[in-house]
Amino acid sequence: MSRSRLIGFFALQKNNTEVVIHVLIVMKALLLLGCPEVPVQTGLALYIGNTLKTQGFEVICAGTPSAVNLMRVADPKKAYIESYMNIDKCIDQIAEGIFDVDLTFGFIHKDSGLQYLATIAALSRSTPIAVVFGREAEPLSKEVGESLDGVYVIWAKAIHNPLPLKKKLDKIGEWAALERDQG
Amino acid sequence: MSRSRLIGFFALQKNNTEVVIHVLIVMKALLLLGCPEVPVQTGLALYIGNTLKTQGFEVICAGTPSAVNLMRVADPKKAYIESYMNIDKCIDQIAEGIFDVDLTFGFIHKDSGLQYLATIAALSRSTPIAVVFGREAEPLSKEVGESLDGVYVIWAKAIHNPLPLKKKLDKIGEWAALERDQG
Numbered sequence: 001m002s003r004s005r006l007i008g009f010f011a012l013q014k015n016n017t018e019v020v021i022h023v024l025i026v027m028k029a030l031l032l033l034g035c036p037e038v039p040v041q042t043g044l045a046l047y048i049g050n051t052l053k054t055q056g057f058e059v060i061c062a063g064t065p066s067a068v069n070l071m072r073v074a075d076p077k078k079a080y081i082e083s084y085m086n087i088d089k090c091i092d093q094i095a096e097g098i099f100d101v102d103l104t105f106g107f108i109h110k111d112s113g114l115q116y117l118a119t120i121a122a123l124s125r126s127t128p129i130a131v132v133f134g135r136e137a138e139p140l141s142k143e144v145g146e147s148l149d150g151v152y153v154i155w156a157k158a159i160h161n162p163l164p165l166k167k168k169l170d171k172i173g174e175w176a177a178l179e180r181d182q183g
Numbered sequence: 184m185s186r187s188r189l190i191g192f193f194a195l196q197k198n199n200t201e202v203v204i205h206v207l208i209v210m211k212a213l214l215l216l217g218c219p220e221v222p223v224q225t226g227l228a229l230y231i232g233n234t235l236k237t238q239g240f241e242v243i244c245a246g247t248p249s250a251v252n253l254m255r256v257a258d259p260k261k262a263y264i265e266s267y268m269n270i271d272k273c274i275d276q277i278a279e280g281i282f283d284v285d286l287t288f289g290f291i292h293k294d295s296g297l298q299y300l301a302t303i304a305a306l307s308r309s310t311p312i313a314v315v316f317g318r319e320a321e322p323l324s325k326e327v328g329e330s331l332d333g334v335y336v337i338w339a340k341a342i343h344n345p346l347p348l349k350k351k352l353d354k355i356g357e358w359a360a361l362e363r364d365q366g
Contacts, residue, residue: 028228035343036343039219039224039341040256041259043225050259065344066343069344070222070343071226074230075229076230076263077262160250162252
């Protein structure tokens with residue numbers, strides 16, 4: 001099952017009667033990964049990728065070269081994530097309007113992670129979701145909430161143990177409910 | 184295809200003729216994980232798990248609670264690793280002779296990792312293989328080579344980027360060739 005947005009619009013036929021045309025667009029989720037200094041990052045990204053894929057999203061992972069390399073090594077059969085992009089190329093393409101997504105997950109354990117999500121949030125129509133972890137998770141999560149409009153923040157002081165964050169993620173259920181732009 | 188060891192032995196039939204009985208035993212590989220402080224550990228363990236599984240091994244991962252939790256979160260569909268054990272329980276079971284494997288991969292980025300592999304190597308009939316990474320990889324790899332008889336050492340100073348170690352692992356090809364006990 002693919003998670004899709006249904007867009008209905010009217011069209012005028014030759015005989016001047018109207019018909020409703022429905023277009024289905026598969027919803028896309030973007031995982032935004034900065035440098036993988038904190039051990040839980042790769043595991044959480046694979047976990048969220050799997051949940052989104054199960055819910056019918058097309059999942060794209062954009063990251064720094066080492067973040068992407070680590071994801072590819074950890075998921076050699078592409079069981080969880082199928083598409084990868086360089087993070088700078090991803091930002092360029094969203095800025096140029098040739099690529100966009102419905103949900104953007106920023107993985108944040110330091111300021112650069114917040115900057116990446118803030119950049120995408122300013123350019124994209126997607127809902128920003130901040131997954132904040134690491135030693136500075138608490139102050140960082142507040143900074144994220146204060147600096148990004150409409151952001152959904154999930155945080156835990158997870159460094160090696162992903163379970164506190166996994167529990168919070170599991171409570172969300174249907175990610176599509178967080179989408180801000182229903183077409 | 185399962186990677187198996189073929190054991191042949193003679194048995195005496197009632198009419199005093201001999202028959203050869205062949206027993207196939209699926210080869211087992213153990214991944215031994217200490218605390219996941221270095222980001223590449225989980226990704227490399229999933230990568231090696233996948234390679235071994237593809238080569239027909241049954242793969243078991245034994246680790247500290249946070250190492251096992253991180254592996255389970257990173258591989259939610261068990262696409263790469265199917266069985267997990269607590270590392271202390273694993274050592275106990277090998278010591279009691281109720282469990283053993285053919286290859287043991289110790290993931291080593293500090294002394295405790297070396298201690299785990301040395302303990303298993305002393306108790307088990309398996310070939311010890313040390314996968315050494317992190318900032319101290321070079322001196323640690325020497326220490327491993329000097330302190331463990333018959334150990335096969337693969338090392339790289341990998342912290343965030345798994346590619347140097349992945350390249351070395353890929354060169355090995357068939358892991359079964361490293362097995363020390365052919366039955």
